[in-house]
Amino acid sequence: MTQTLLPAALLERYGKLPLPRYTSYPPANLWGDRDESLLRRALSEIEGRPLSLYVHVPFCRKLCLYCGCNMLVTRSQDLVTRYLNALDAEVAHVAALLPHRPEVVQVHLGGGTPTYLDEAQLSRLWQSLASRFDIPRGIEASIEIHPPVTSGAQLARLAELGFSRVSMGVQDFDELVQKRISRIQPFAQTRDLVVLSRQLGFVSVNIDLMYGLPLQTVERFAVTLDRVAELRPDRVALFGYAHMPTLRKHQSVFRSEELPSVEVRAALFELAMTRLLGLGYVYVGLDHFALPDDELLLARRQGELRRNFMGYTTCKSSAVLAFGPSSISELGSHYVQNEREVAAYCDRIESGTLPVVRGCSLGRDDLIRREVIMQLLCNLVLSKHEVSIRHGLDFDTYFASELTLLAPLIADGLCAWEDDILRILPPGQLLLRTVAAVFDATLHRPAPRHHAAAV
Ligand SMILES: C[S@@+](CC[C@H](N)C(=O)[O-])C[C@H]1O[C@@H](n2cnc3c(N)ncnc32)[C@H](O)[C@@H]1O
Numbered sequence: 229m230t231q232t233l234l235p236a237a238l239l240e241r242y243g244k245l246p247l248p249r250y251t252s253y254p255p256a257n258l259w260g261d262r263d264e265s266l267l268r269r270a271l272s273e274i275e276g277r278p279l280s281l282y283v284h285v286p287f288c289r290k291l292c293l294y295c296g297c298n299m300l301v302t303r304s305q306d307l308v309t310r311y312l313n314a315l316d317a318e319v320a321h322v323a324a325l326l327p328h329r330p331e332v333v334q335v336h337l338g339g340g341t342p343t344y345l346d347e348a349q350l351s352r353l354w355q356s357l358a359s360r361f362d363i364p365r366g367i368e369a370s371i372e373i374h375p376p377v378t379s380g381a382q383l384a385r386l387a388e389l390g391f392s393r394v395s396m397g398v399q400d401f402d403e404l405v406q407k408r409i410s411r412i413q414p415f416a417q418t419r420d421l422v423v424l425s426r427q428l429g430f431v432s433v434n435i436d437l438m439y440g441l442p443l444q445t446v447e448r449f450a451v452t453l454d455r456v457a458e459l460r461p462d463r464v465a466l467f468g469y470a471h472m473p474t475l476r477k478h479q480s481v482f483r484s485e486e487l488p489s490v491e492v493r494a495a496l497f498e499l500a501m502t503r504l505l506g507l508g509y510v511y512v513g514l515d516h517f518a519l520p521d522d523e524l525l526l527a528r529r530q531g532e533l534r535r536n537f538m539g540y541t542t543c544k545s546s547a548v549l550a551f552g553p554s555s556i557s558e559l560g561s562h563y564v565q566n567e568r569e570v571a572a573y574c575d576r577i578e579s580g581t582l583p584v585v586r587g588c589s590l591g592r593d594d595l596i597r598r599e600v601i602m603q604l605l606c607n608l609v610l611s612k613h614e615v616s617i618r619h620g621l622d623f624d625t626y627f628a629s630e631l632t633l634l635a636p637l638i639a640d641g642l643c644a645w646e647d648d649i650l651r652i653l654p655p656g657q658l659l660l661r662t663v664a665a666v667f668d669a670t671l672h673r674p675a676p677r678h679h680a681a682a683v
């Protein structure tokens with residue numbers, strides 16, 4: 229698949245609209261207050277569907293000033309022990325509610341910083357899952373690694389436990405930028421962990437980069453990209469810095485004049501994109517790049533790529549069961565989110581209740597739109613015929629107003645109809661959310677209350 233950069237006129241017209249990231253549909257800021265009865269209902273309905281398990285480890289040693297994640301900086305081992313106990317109780321409680329012992333096809337540990345936990349704590353966490361679920365060896369088991377707080381011994385333990393993929397946060401190797409964002413991470417340290425991960429047999433190493441951070445310049449980011457080229461990770465995630473100082477107070481230390489202008493931000497993205505494509509990476513979509521033989525791209529060619537809260541995946545499972553503070557389960561037609569604060573999460577579990585606080589149950593229209601949006605974001609094609617058959621509707625009638633909204637995007641070359649297939653064209657691959665948003669019926673729906681979206 230060829231990939232071109234976005235013409236400036238299209239970037240100007242479409243690139244500045246604030247759109248959801250579509251890790252869910254409807255987006256999480258529109259969900260309402262819910263309690264554990266929603267999770268009980270959702271669990272009773274998942275039938276024999278295979279499961280993806282997610283565990284949120286919220287702890288970090290030190291605050292990175294740009295951070296938009298759900299995390300807690302603490303040195304309290306008492307709190308970590310309390311969390312591990314609560315997590316174990318949560319997994320036991322939820323597993324006991326399942327009508328059967330389901331097959332697990334994917335496990336992901338995210339954060340915060342999962343490698344905040346030492347080897348014994350990582351084993352304990354894994355045991356909490358493995359003693360309640362059948363987790364076959366060789367499944368897609370991945371973990372987010374923060375290199376400055378990850379040792380060789382931890383990586384070795386993770387490999388022993390069955391983890392096969394690591395995702396390393398880097399953001400930028402430039403020392404000036406690292407100082408400003410309060411995240412000192414020498415290149416050699418990350419390089420050694422990449423090398424060790426490969427020696428230990430991890431099948432995939434991902435690196436997260438960010439553009440739009442304070443003090444970033446095109447010249448210095450080019451050096452970071454040279455270093456990334458040296459590491460040749462299997463996948464690269466290239467995130468635009470989300471500056472939300474009202475929701476993440478610590479970000480307000482960045483003065484607006486320190487942040488790259490819209491033009492520099494676009495130039496940083498363009499530089500990274502050009503460089504990665506030049507190195508042989510393929511743009512998967514929504515910030516993600518992979519080498520051409522990556523299974524994500526194979527799945528895309530077969531129309532089987534999926535996306536869930538953990539990102540793009542080849543796993544066919546449509547059920548994500550999530551544990552830990554702020555985690556989100558996606559179970560059939562329900563989304564269920566846990567309490568965000570660690571102490572409040574533990575309180576809830578210690579009092580014998582499940583820590584559900586928010587969620588959403590999808591109606592027929594939501595389910596149809598979710599499928600359409602996810603098809604476009606993942607597989608870059610949409611078959612009118614398939615949607616019509618699967619949902620018993622006439623696509624042209626059901627989506628008459630959306631087809632009108634789509635017309636200018638087609639005229640601008642973002643997508644095109646080939647018979648009854650809507651295909652995203654290369655410029656549209658960089659504006660995937662713009663095309664998908666045409667089918668989003670919630671865009672102008674007010675949020676029930678202010679909600680801090682997680683990165
Ligand atoms: C949940 S963090 C976990 C990784 C790990 N804690 C670390 O920092 O290495 C995952 C990624 O989210 C991205 N991220 C964090 N804050 C962000 C923000 N404000 N805007 C965009 N991306 C952000 C970073 O690229 C980070 O590596």
Ligand code: SF4
Binds near residue numbers: 295297299341374
């Ligand atoms: S970027 Fe990662 S390590 Fe830094 S504060 Fe956020 S979650 Fe923690």
